[in-house]
Amino acid sequence: MNAGAVPNPTPPADDTTHDAASGTEADFLANYDPHKWPVIGVTADVVLLTVRNGNLCVLLVERANHPHQGQWALPGGFVDIAEDLDAAAQRELAEETGVAIEANWLEQLKSYGTPGRDPRMRMVTVSYLAFTNVTQEPVAADDARNARFFNLDELALPNLGIHGSTALAFDHAEIISDGVERARAKLEYTTLAAAFVDEPFTLADLRGVYESVWDIDLHEANFRRKVIGTAGFVEATGLTAKTDGRPAKLYRRGEAVRLHPPILRPTD
Amino acid sequence: MNAGAVPNPTPPADDTTHDAASGTEADFLANYDPHKWPVIGVTADVVLLTVRNGNLCVLLVERANHPHQGQWALPGGFVDIAEDLDAAAQRELAEETGVAIEANWLEQLKSYGTPGRDPRMRMVTVSYLAFTNVTQEPVAADDARNARFFNLDELALPNLGIHGSTALAFDHAEIISDGVERARAKLEYTTLAAAFVDEPFTLADLRGVYESVWDIDLHEANFRRKVIGTAGFVEATGLTAKTDGRPAKLYRRGEAVRLHPPILRPTD
DNA sequence: ATAATAGTGTCTCTCAGACAGTATGTG
DNA sequence: CACATACTGTCTGAGAGACACTATTAT
Numbered sequence A, B: 001m002n003a004g005a006v007p008n009p010t011p012p013a014d015d016t017t018h019d020a021a022s023g024t025e026a027d028f029l030a031n032y033d034p035h036k037w038p039v040i041g042v043t044a045d046v047v048l049l050t051v052r053n054g055n056l057c058v059l060l061v062e063r064a065n066h067p068h069q070g071q072w073a074l075p076g077g078f079v080d081i082a083e084d085l086d087a088a089a090q091r092e093l094a095e096e097t098g099v100a101i102e103a104n105w106l107e108q109l110k111s112y113g114t115p116g117r118d119p120r121m122r123m124v125t126v127s128y129l130a131f132t133n134v135t136q137e138p139v140a141a142d143d144a145r146n147a148r149f150f151n152l153d154e155l156a157l158p159n160l161g162i163h164g165s166t167a168l169a170f171d172h173a174e175i176i177s178d179g180v181e182r183a184r185a186k187l188e189y190t191t192l193a194a195a196f197v198d199e200p201f202t203l204a205d206l207r208g209v210y211e212s213v214w215d216i217d218l219h220e221a222n223f224r225r226k227v228i229g230t231a232g233f234v235e236a237t238g239l240t241a242k243t244d245g246r247p248a249k250l251y252r253r254g255e256a257v258r259l260h261p262p263i264l265r266p267t268d
Numbered sequence C: 001a002t003a004a005t006a007g008t009g010t011c012t013c014t015c016a017g018a019c020a021g022t023a024t025g026t027g
Numbered sequence D: 001c002a003c004a005t006a007c008t009g010t011c012t013g014a015g016a017g018a019c020a021c022t023a024t025t026a027t
Helices: A025-030 A085-097 A172-189 A192-196 A203-214 A220-229 B025-030 B085-097 B172-189 B192-196 B203-214 B220-229
Strands: A041-052 A055-063 A076-078 A106-112 A123-131 A144-151 A234-241 A248-253 B041-052 B055-063 B076-078 B106-112 B123-131 B144-151 B234-241 B248-253
Touching (some): A076 A085, A085 A123, A085 A144, A106 B106, A123 A192, A123 B123, A172 A192, A192 A203, A203 A220, B055 B085, B055 B172, B055 B203, B085 B144
Antiparallel strands (some): A041 A076, A234 A248, B041 B055, B041 B076, B055 B144
């Protein structure tokens, strides 16, 4: 295995080489050797969620290279030496899928670093979560031989009770599950749902986001009363949308970020 | 600087050395060289919160070594090569402060990796949050020359509007602030507050946790009604505590983890 | 008795859930 | 017209906030 080919000794337990306790800090830093520490790879992965045709979807890439060649995985890759974590996530997403997203639309999800989660070497990934209403089709490049959105029910996500046929590379099923749980929770107390729809949108569109992400039906009249009654959630545009029945008023996103009080998920 | 003393070249943009695209995965892994990637240090830091005498406190260590020698910092240190992130946090906490805590009492907070946040080298820290009712005094050892609990108002935490006199090493003020915000939010929808008090406890004790962490006064009678009415939050013991007035009933922690509905922080 | 803290009862207001009913489009 | 969807009005029950009142100890 790789650990045999490239020795990776455990370092001393504390940080006392190079006179870390005595002498000046400048001297200490001038002689500091980063290579005495274990070599741990740091990557950034992105869970990009969207709603398409009433289904919650996640953007995946088919791996062009070993390991897990040919399996579907989250877009992501190594963090550059002088690059911020958020920037790495944004860059890797763009490189592998062509999907451009503002760095501040990304929120950090969680880091995963269980030994053995990557067969190449000890690897820690900082995962990010993004929400979008992308309508563009992704374009695979780089380490990805293919890129597309998957409905969640196509995937094997045992933590969510979803048993689709597509298995995921590495521990990405766990990461996606955690991302979906985070998204479900955030709908309750933030205006996140509005990030999933194109402007302008109807209240039925917005309700569809909640129903897709939570996988339940909401009461239409109460949802309307709640959204309209929450200052800054949506703003009327004066436009109307053509539907099969009475035309619906169209809205744009408001300024509010948090919902007071929250829209709580119905309990069973 | 250290980057000059130890060259740390940017690796190729994609992972195609050693025939990552062709050949078998076993061949690829046998020849994989972890050292071709940027050397990024990975550490685990712990924000351990507790309530003492009605004050929210955090456990800090005084750094024995460079860099930031003599400044106060979060307990933490390098993750070992074959050690899980949670275990590293638990181990570093015990080594530097003598405070032993179950690994599953730790929850991951966030990772911080802005270039330059540590003067030694590019460093990513995975921070953890712990809540406890520790009464034992910490014992400094290892990289720490001192260890004690600080009331939050002793610290300089500009993100929280707290302007105490003790400045923190690295970006630890930001990490602590994020941890406190997380704790404040978790009191709303989990039974976390009960983790801060010794068993058995009175409802006044429990209310004191909320008031300390949120830094507000709660309405006593309504708090009582809410807690008693939430199945599984607390369980009666039948014991009573001596106070300056009528003796209070004593409770222990219940089985519930989440609060339905939440105890919302009063809005201003 | 008074002081002090624990605990109960109850009124009001807000709001979620439920559902009936009205409005406005299409075929 | 029927039909479909958008939207409004209103009843009800749960629960938060406020506050008065009772209970049990110490001194």
